[in-house]
Amino acid sequence: MRKNIDDTLKPHPAVKSSEEGSLSQGLAARFSRRGFLKGLGSSVIVTAAASTGLVSTPKVEAYVPPVGEGLQTRALRLKVNGLLYRLEVEPRRSLADVLRKELGLTGTKISCNRAECGACTVIMNGKTVYSCTTLAVRANGKEITTVEGLAQGNKLHPIQEAFIESDAYQCGFCTPGVLVACKALLDRNPRPTRAEIKLALSGNLCRCAAYNHIFAAVEAAAKKL
Amino acid sequence: MANVKIPDSVLVGPEGTKLKAWGSSKELSAVGKPRPKIGAQEKVTGSAIYAYDVQLPRMLYAAVLSSDRAHARIAALDTRKAEALPGVRAVLTYKNIEPVKWEQEGNILRDTVGYVGEPVAAVAAETEEIAYDAIHLIAVKYDPLPSVIEPLDAMKPGAPQLQKAGNVWQGKPVIYKRGDVEKGLKEADIVYEQTYTTSVQHHTTMELHGCVVQWDRDGLTVWDSAQGVNQVRDQLASRFNLPVNKVRVICKYVGGGFGSKNSAKHYHGLAALLSKRTGRPVKLFNTREDEFPVSRHRPKTIQTLKAGVKKDGTLVALYHKAIGQCGPYLDGAALGARATGDGTKSLYLCPNLMTEAYSVHTNTPLLAPTRGPGDTENLFALEQFIDELAEKVGINPLEFRKKNYAEVDQPHDNHHYSSKGLDRCYDMAAKAFGWGQKAKASAPHKKRGIGMSSLIWHGNRTEKSQAGVIIQPDGTAEVVAGIASLGVGAETIFTQIAAEELGMKMESVGIRWGDSSSTPYTINTSSGSRTTAIAGPAVRAAAADARHKLLKAAARLLGIKPTEIATLSIKDGVISTGDQSKKISVAEVARKQGRELIIGTGHRPPNPEDMAIEIFGAQFVEVEVDEQIGEVKVLRAVTAIDCGRWINPLLAESQIQGGFIQGMGMALSEERIMDSRNGIQLNANLHEYGMPTSLDVPDTNLALDPEVIDASNNINAKGLGEPPLVGAGAAIANAIYNATDIRVRDYPITPNRIVQALKERSSGTRQG
Structure with a gap:
């Protein structure tokens, strides 16, 4: 579904009305979700x-x-x-x-x-x-x-082992999210079909497109569980 | 391919020795074996550290304000509110930035902008939130300058001129000719012409582009997400006029590159200058929205092909004109003129040929190499055209390709190839695929079709490369290589190469990489599918040097004359004489060496001068097209690639499967949608940009090894990163035609385009 461009081009709330028309805010301001969430506070940690x-x-x-x-x-x-x-x-x-x-x-x-x-x-x-x-x-x-919570100490979760053996990742940047999604899938469905695996991972993009090896890894891990 | 003669010039070993020519991978112990990647545990446990994960004490966060105008002069820039925001430590604009020449156009920040997304200001602040708050408080007033977005508009008289030489890059097309195209067309029985377009493809790496920079009296240290540590180091040293030994680039893992993370970019420069100004480390990463323009992209192209063919299918003339879109600046512009590449010039035997390539300046973001730059755009068009020609003469598309097979490299003095296994790729992929058999569709409104494409990717030119192999005191070996790891597994196959040469077990060979200050100059950057073929031979040479030194040390310990060390060999970490009468373990030799480490160094011998090097392959696909909604589902893909020796078949399979899927994305869904009035991209987000998801991936995505041993270097490999994407588009388009009788010549072949074409066909306004 395409975003309505008119909506996205509305001035950011940070733009005071007096500035509209004369001064434009950058793209970062117009499209940022941070902008949307802004004005709520700053950070401290204990x-x-x-x-x-x-x-x-x-x-x-x-x-x-x-x-x-x-x-x-x-x-x-x-x-x-x-x-x-x-x-x-x-x-x-x-x-x-x-x-x-x-x-x-x-x-x-x-x-x-x-x-x-x-x-x-x-x-x-x-x-x-x-x-x-x-x-x-x-x-x-x-x-x-x-x-970080998937392995028990030095013992990897079967899905982690399977990812290594199947080379189910390349750059590895999407891998943590993919692994967590796989773990959640196997927790609720220890014997997923290929279609169920694809559906469960449809919210995780892998630009290296290691998908075929990921599917194989989930199936291999399911056998060990 | 069994009896390939490897020239002695590429087998030069240490001290006048000659390296052994490796035979079939079946005869080898480490090379040619499937091995999981080094660093696997880090990546599956989340402990792998990318530049994006680096958090340093006192680190500031930076944010960049980008232009929302395609072409404008900055009339007023007010940063007072941003500077006054608590926590803001520096604001850089063209007004206060020190002069750092960044590209031909001048300073890193200027008072004009040439495309939407060009950096205008940068802020460093105590937190990421404050940095973005500050960006929102910067007010810019632009005076618009005349702009042009579409390349065809930019070529018209009266268009705003973006470069001194005009809007055509360098003022003229890049032309290549052989024979006489006009004469060839006259001799032909059939003359056929078609036009194709390809869309912008974005890299959309999962790790955003950015870096962490610390610039102090000791120098400039960069934790980077880059395809090579040495190139970024060299460029930053040069631009900031720093000694090379004061610049250090650290990059162990990269969260995706695909061509976009070569070179020092604006964000490196801005982060460095913010760090210099504040005296604090600075982290600068794009937002995903900014990423689309800032990380650059593959050019969109408009290509016309015209051919003359004899009745028997012999190609006698080929003309190819391509117009590619580039940005307003010279940086990256050459990439817009590469669609008339090796596919057109080399793939088929053709005596009369001319290509004409225009890169056209427009007010759009700049270009970067994008996996398979040039050859991809080339083959997406050419290999559809070849299928159309085959149909015109009534020959099966595969037979047509075989009939016009080129044994020599026509644009390069008709040199023979260092290897050409394309015929084997055709045959083995066709057989595995079951070429000619089409399965029944799953519903009446669904149609199935099959299609194929050849692929070609230019091989590597001679380049220098150096690597090291250290035998540590415990007898383990450590390769040292100046590379970054993009995740394809170069570091892993280097250890395989070293283990093979050293006669040691894989487990005993490690590698250190990813830090420009502690590794040799192995490669500037991993681009062009070069790393294995450029650096691999240097690693083997370094391992051979270490082996030679090990044998000399062993000979001393075993009481063997130095002249007789050729009688010694190493297997599984044990050095022995041919008759096994004397033996000593590598570990024992290393222990006796103690702190006097055995350090092997090696460099890459030049390529043989009389050989052309190209990578070849064939891709076959089956699709199902839903004619009601225009959806295309790729059901099966089979790819065979002659990239020389497959050093690690497991990783090669990953490359091929992933590359095919990226090509599938470019063929079916990935497209930059830009408002051609103002140059604003309307789908600069991952959801609307449309890269493939798990649901789009074919269950059968087969990778086949034609087992070619290449003669151009000592490891017999040519390179694999880019090729699997190159042929994917035309194979899919050809299969769609086979299914529906509709030729969609504009990529991506979206449901909209299919439905439109079907509608035109049923109303009689479209033929074919």
Whole structure:
């Protein structure tokens, strides 16, 4: 479906009406989803603690960027890969952004930043979501699994093993999201058909187009599960 | 292909020795074997670090304001609000930027813009959010300048002139001639002409374009997403007038390149200048929206082909005119004039031939090489045209191609090829595909069809390359190579090549790469499907040097005269005499060497001068066309590629499958939709741009190895990255014709175009 160009060319809310007509704002302003989410606050990070029992829990301490004046933050509790984190973030920040910048979980990638490519796919309370368009505050109190949470220590999940053996990736940038989507599929359907695999991965773009090997890897992993 | 003579000149070994010519891959232990990639665990666990993942202490985030005008002078630029925003550390515009000549047009930021998406200002701020907030606060007033968007408009008299030489790049077309086309056309029984168009294809790499830069007194360090560490380093050193040893480019993994991540681009320069100004590391990555213009693209083309054919199918004359669209500047413009490439000039025997290629300046974003640049646009048109010619003379398309098979390289002094396995590709792919058999469609309104295409990709010219192989004190080997890893697996096959030459197990051979300051100059950038064929031979030469030094050390330890080291060989990491009377492990030799490491270095011997090098292949597809909604489904694809030796068949299969799917995207759905009044792209996002998804992929996507041993270098490989995309489009278009009797000559062949063509046919306004 094509976007209505007239809608996208409306001046950005940041443009004051007095400036319209005389001064134009750049494309970044017109098309940005950040612009849409703007004006809600700036970022702070505190520490994370507590655990759900796996191994000993490291304290996660992130670099604290300065806060813009007059911007607000919200408290947030996230359970990510079995660890409980307490943070404070600007309400406009996405879950993907917080996972990457504040928790250092850079396995989750941001590529389109608007729910089109699936590189940011994580499992939230058992369901896959695009973390780039999930506000971090919406994940408050939820359980999140990222690609870093698939292996148990050094033991890889069968889908990870299968990806290696089948060469089911090339550049690897979409791979974390694809793997998480595959894991979610196998969790709910341990014996997926080829058509079910394709459908489950239809929200994850792979520009290297490793799709045939990805399908083979899911089937190989299903046999081992 | 069993008895290929490999010239001695490419088998030069250390100290006057000669390398062994490798036979069939079946006889080898590491080369020719399927191996998962090095770095696999990092990539499946999320621990692989891309430039996009780099977070440095005190790092600032940068954002870029891009032009929303196709051609304009900046009349007023107000950055005061942006500068006043808390957390903003620097704002760069043409007004305050130091003079850094970036391209022929001058400074990196200027007071004019020539296309929508051209950088106008850059901001560095404490957080990404603040940086984008600041961008929104910059106000620009533009005075419009006359612009032209469509290449045909730009060629008309009175069009705004974008370059001194006119809107045709260099003021004239690029022309190639042999024989006499007019005479050939007169001699022909049938003369046929058609016009085809191809669309802009975007790289749409999953990792956005960008970098992290730290510029301080010690120099410039760049964590980059680039196709090569050395090219970016050289260009940044040159543009910023820095000594090469003060510039370091680090890039282990790249999240997709496809030609777009060659060279130092605007974002490198802006990030560097922001870092210099603030004294802090700066991270600058495009947004996805900016990515479409900034990462550049494949040109759209308008191509006319005219041929003369004898009744028996002999091609006697071929004329090919191509018009490609380029940006307003000279940077990248040459790529607009490459659609009359090796396909037209080399693929078929034809005595009378002329090509004429125009690259036309317009106010659109600049071009970058895009997987298979030139030859792809060329073959998408040519190989449909060849099918049309075959039909005109009533010959099966495959037979027509075989009838006009060229044994020598006509545009290059009729040199023989270092190898040409195209005939084998035709035969093995046709057999595996079941050429000639068409399955029954799944519904009455659906039609099935089959089609094929040849493919060609220009082989590699002679280039210098150097690599190293270190035998560590524990007896493991480490290849050192100055490359970045695009994910195709060059680093993996280098370890296979080294293991083969060293007589060591794959597991004992590692590799270090991806850092310009700790690796040799192995390649400037991985483009043109060159890395294996350019760097692979240097790796083998380096391994041979290390092996030679190992054997000399072993000879000393075993009490063998230095003149007799030729009697020693290495297998599975054990050095022994021919009669096995004396033996010592590599590990033992290395241990005795201690800190006096054995370091092998090697360089690539030049290509043999009397050989032409081209990569060939054949692609066959079956499609099903839904005539009600115009949807095309590719059901099966079979690709055979003669790229010389397949060093790693598992990775070769990945390349071929992925390349075919990218070609399928260009053939069926990928298209830049641009408003030709103002140069604004209307589908600059992944959803509307239309790259293939998992649902579009054929379950059968077969990759076949014709087992060709190439004679042009010591590893017998020619290159595989680009070829699998090149023939995909015409094969699909030909299959669509076979299914529907409709020839769609404008790519991408979208449902709209099919439905339109069917409508025209039923109303009698269209023939064929």
